[in-house]
Amino acid sequence: MTLDTPEALAAARAAINAHRMLGWSGTRDPQTKPFADLRAAGIEPIFGTLGRPGQRLDDVYAADGNLSEYRDLVSAGVVMIASDAAVAAQREIGMGYRACWGRPIPPA
Numbered sequence: 152m153t154l155d156t157p158e159a160l161a162a163a164r165a166a167i168n169a170h171r172m173l174g175w176s177g178t179r180d181p182q183t184k185p186f187a188d189l190r191a192a193g194i195e196p197i198f199g200t201l202g203r204p205g206q207r208l209d210d211v212y213a214a215d216g217n218l219s220e221y222r223d224l225v226s227a228g229v230v231m232i233a234s235d236a237a238v239a240a241q242r243e244i245g246m247g248y249r250a251c252w253g254r255p256i257p258p259a
Contacts, residue, residue: 154189176196218243
């Protein structure tokens with residue numbers, strides 16, 4: 152079940168304890184996703200940037216050479232990103248971690 156609408160979130164919360172869930176919110180248009188609603192419900196949001204080459208958000212994000220969209224996802228509350236460009240995303244999120252939280256990246 153994709154948790155990308157208030158109705159889907161309500162149905163999932165009725166069926167499963169929120170503390171046992173991760174909320175998959177799809178792979179399209181992260182600006183419209185209910186990341187804050189998921190977090191408020193005690194569900195950690197997951198979002199995907201993977202997909203078909205040329206159509207996936209990984210490619211869209213890389214097109215201008217600025218990968219800050221990965222940091223934007225983390226700032227919006229996403230705790231896990233499913234990506235076909237995992238190394239690039241991790242590097243960008245690492246920089247975002249320092250910038251957003253003001254402390255060094257924790258050791259691996």
